[in-house]
Amino acid sequence: MRKCKQCNGKLQRVHRTFLERFTYMAIYGCSKCDTEEFVPRRYTYHFGEHARCPRCGSYRPSKLRERDKIDKMNFGVLNLAEQLAGGRLYHCCFCRLQFYDRRPLAEKIKVETAVEREPVPSPPDTAKSGA
Numbered sequence: 001m002r003k004c005k006q007c008n009g010k011l012q013r014v015h016r017t018f019l020e021r022f023t024y025m026a027i028y029g030c031s032k033c034d035t036e037e038f039v040p041r042r043y044t045y046h047f048g049e050h051a052r053c054p055r056c057g058s059y060r061p062s063k064l065r066e067r068d069k070i071d072k073m074n075f076g077v078l079n080l081a082e083q084l085a086g087g088r089l090y091h092c093c094f095c096r097l098q099f100y101d102r103r104p105l106a107e108k109i110k111v112e113t114a115v116e117r118e119p120v121p122s123p124p125d126t127a128k129s130g131a
């Protein structure tokens, strides 16, 4: 069961609109306060103008010159598409994951506003893998 970050109340799934179904895996609403929690679909990380970690959605990957042999490489279809489109190699320090992204890194100030607008969920547990 999910709990509200504000009041620790019980979160219930809220009905999504047609459009929201494409963008969010689920939307939860608190039964006590008006807090809503959005669970974005992973592929939405590939939208927008800045490089993001495909796993946790972090806006702060670091650029890599060449592939690291120790850390994992993302083998998703979207990652391959990014690579073929001339993407740069990035590394997420939270996930220890390497991936390609053709977008530039976000400037710090923009990261903060973007995160405020759309809260980044805590990194998913590794047991649930897949796209």
Ligand SMILES: [Zn+2]
Pocket (backbone or CB within 6 Å): 004, 005, 006, 007, 008, 009, 030, 031, 032, 033, 034, 035
């Ligand atoms: Zn609440």
Ligand SMILES: [Zn+2]
Pocket (backbone or CB within 6 Å): 053, 054, 055, 056, 057, 058, 092, 093, 094, 095, 096, 097
């Ligand atoms: Zn990450």
